[in-house]
Amino acid sequence: MRHIRTVGLCVFGCVIAAAAFLPRIPSAVADDISERAHKLHFSSIVLDTHDDTTQRFFTNTYDIAKRNPDGHVDIPRMREGGMNAIFFSIWIDGRVMGPQAVEKALDQIDAVRENVRKNSKDMVLARTAEDVRRAHKEGKIAALMGVEGGHMIGNDIRMVRIFADLGVRYMTLSHFYNDEWADSSTDKPTHNGLTDFGKDVVREMNRQGMLVDISHVSDKTFYDALEVSKAPLIASHSSCRALCNHVRDMSDDMIKALAAKGGVIQINYEKSFIDQAYKDAYDKETGGVVQHLSQLAKNCNNDEACISREMAKMQEKLTAEGKLPHVSWERIIDHIDHAVKLVGADHVGLGSDFDGADMPEGMEDASKLPKITEALLRKGYSDTDVRKILGENTLRIMEQAERVSRELQTQQ
């Protein structure tokens, strides 16, 4: 297994690194690798492309500056886990549309920006890959934003530009429900993928240097977006359908098509997206994530923070009752490894879904992230490949989107 892995890596141009690594394997003890992993992890840019922490800003119990007893992300735990770049998700329920969705999105953008402003010793708003690298050099956490769902533009392409101007660097084309111009993977198709307007939205995102995120969208929307977009795409928080057959995950064919155009799949840690047994049991107990969320939304009167909280509680309860199986954090590594085997180390990243999903055991919060680095090293990944997965791939794709944006704007 390890040998196959190493050979596989050599194909991707890591002969020297792999050769240097090989002789160490027989004698390597756990402590050596732990030490190496620690050094590697804490010298890398660790960029997580999807965190729902934004919702928590609207509760009065949460303070990002302090260590919180619940949830997954705050500055102390980001520091402890070496997470130094984070995409805060701007998200509201996909059934909220029109002006109300626009205003709520603006409120969330404001909440992110205000929290960054108030914690400027630790955090800085970043728009570009260069900004992220500068933040890292200064020892600050780079805060970025992604709008999770095209419904938040209120069917007005000008809002794409407004969001971009306010610092949003990606937009997920839909959430759990179809929006006015793109089909979701968890809704009945109504647009046959992307509408003509939806294609214009993708073009405008290209022009703005905003990454096009195809997590959540239907397979047809994915292929439409892939065809239209001039910049590579991301799946900001999706895992591998080959390992867990969930529509929110990507099939091998999709991952290959994404990578062929330079894109990146950022692995989601949600238990029901990474573990088939869990997904099957979860679906049986709750009717699936969309139905479950819909029920919770009703109970929570659409309060997003309450929904996340209640969802976690419910899953904890069902797991304790033995109705849901235990899922180990190592499933994350399986998904990373599957994607790397399929398309190479240049096209895989991390999109935890912290604070928006149910975390597997051992990955309870951001402080656990160094385990991923160590596990990948133990699998025989080179330092370079680990760095790519931790963040460099996402930075590369941001740079590509920025380049496409400059080209499109000068063409005008």
Add this chain to the structure above:
Amino acid sequence: MPSEMLRTIPALLSLGITLALVPGMTADDLTERARKLHFSSLVVDTHDDTTQRLMDGGFDLGPRNADGSIDIPRMKEGGLGAIFFSIWMPSKVKGPEAVQRATAQIEAVRDQVRKHSNELVLATTAAQVREAHRQSKIAVLMGVEGGHMINSDLGVLRKYSDLGVRYMTLTHSGNCEWADSSTDKPAHNGLSDFGKDVIREMNRLGMMVDISHVSDKTFRDVLEVSKAPVFASHSSCRAICDHPRNITDAMMRALAAKGGIIQINFHEGFLSQEFRNAEKADPSINNAIAAEVQKRCGDKEGCQLIEGDKITREYVLQGKLPRVEWTKIIEHIDHAVKVAGIDHVGLGSDFDGANMPFGMEDATKLPKITEALLQKGYSDGDVKKILGENSLRLMSDVERVSKGSKPAR
């Protein structure tokens, strides 16, 4: 030139008499001097409703337009160096809809700046306005005309600020959720507690507080709460024309005492008592104009504003409403200067949003103001202040307060 001395001479004469007052100076000399002064000054207009035309579709600032008052060629011809585009919709539009529409208007303005980047540049500080002027570009700024557009949400206010909005008029014609308007029934006794929070947040953001449109009580509340000087972005003098949209002498003095500015509005109904009386005497006139506007424009607001101005002019020409000359603007400026002081008066035309007096049809006519003020004996320095320097000083003061220091006065 000693301005005080010069000003007293023409002040004795009635308005409109051309000079030959200053010995050795001909009218032509004065015109030439005015031209030079005007085109070397930074002319700032703090209120223009041109944004609405952008929303109707089909309108662009690039070419010279046959109607309306503002576009790039005419701004250049009139020496207008900095313009506040108004983000506006009627007070009855509320809630998230008002937010989305306002955001779309902000983007429409920003889009014009991107499209015409050789001639326009977005400015958010006084220094940026000056830099634009040095580069011979027109500085584009934005003001939100009505607190209803934040939907009682400070987060939205902050996003407007982030997107470049540099002032907010607390109300439009109707009360908003937290402030009373001068043209509505009082509901909040001025500013509500939340309204006061809005002012404080605007101070922190470096957004100018605009008290045009608000009730007198709201105005007094604002003066008390605001740490930064405030201004009336487009209001004239109530002593000359008794309209609640105008500012009384006492208000003007209070405004000036705190470093504020009154930016004179060119709207006929605010300039001329005679015009105002005629409007009031026969409400059917305005109703008929409104009906005709509706017929021509439907709900297109940009069209409504432009056509309203056109139809009003037709009525004047038909003798149904009195004719108002542009020189009324000078009268208001002069009155405000006498009451509030030379440091506290500026220009807030209301172009593309009001009925322009004869002789001030569009931005190309602005140099006439400079000439008329010189004719009245104003010094070059004083004219520059009115044309724009006062507005820039206010912006700088507000910026200073935002950064935690006191205005430099």
